[in-house]
Amino acid sequence: MFGTGGKDRGIVSMTDRERQKRLEPLQLVERYWRELAAERREVPLRSEIDPRRIENALEYAFLAERIAPGLAKLRVSGSHLNDLMGMETSGMPLSTLFSSAARETLSDAVTRVFTEGAMAQMRLSGEEGFGRDGLEGDLVLLPLRSDMGDMTRMIGALVTTGRIGRTPRRFDIKSVSVQLPDLAATSPETKAEPARTTAKTPTIPGFAEAATPFEGAPPSGGKKRPHLRLIVSND
Incomplete structure (x- = not known):
């Protein structure tokens, strides 16, 4: 704690400040997701995600796919x-x-993300043991x-905050909040730029899935080749 004197006067919690700084990557991802949702007034498409818009959060971000009820597989992390x-x-x-004790809670949250289009936020605590000191974490899931x-x-x-130490590190869930976002609401920060599709957007290494090539129609100015040709033979 850092203050200027007096009971609770001018006191600034360094813990809260550090936590807010730690949450900046989560806030960036959520803000970008809300901007896309506000433009479409519905849950955004995976193909609309432009990694350049969350470049400062890519280290902490991931994409996942539903593989069973309540179960998601990391596609890119x-x-x-x-x-x-x-x-x-x-x-x-x-x-x-996650620890085995936390997986049922995680499954319930993942299920709601996929079935309801809900947002899930979790406070996490790393399992401790030999070579594993205290580790706090925060997680956000967006459909x-x-x-x-x-x-x-x-x-x-x-x-996360704290020394990673001996791996693997798994987490218990301290608290979870699941809510349905107002997709019609605009971002509280700034109005989003037009969303860019990944089909024409250079992706950042380490946060891109293999894309299937798309062959477009021939240029409108060129001569179109007929689908059928009539061949006449007098033999």
């Missing part, structure tokens, strides 16, 4: 998640980052739709 587990986490279930329109994708971010 930032380096911080890899550091926490001591291995590459892409392709692993999100639940791998996304696939190109088919089904709500089977999500974007999220996980930040």
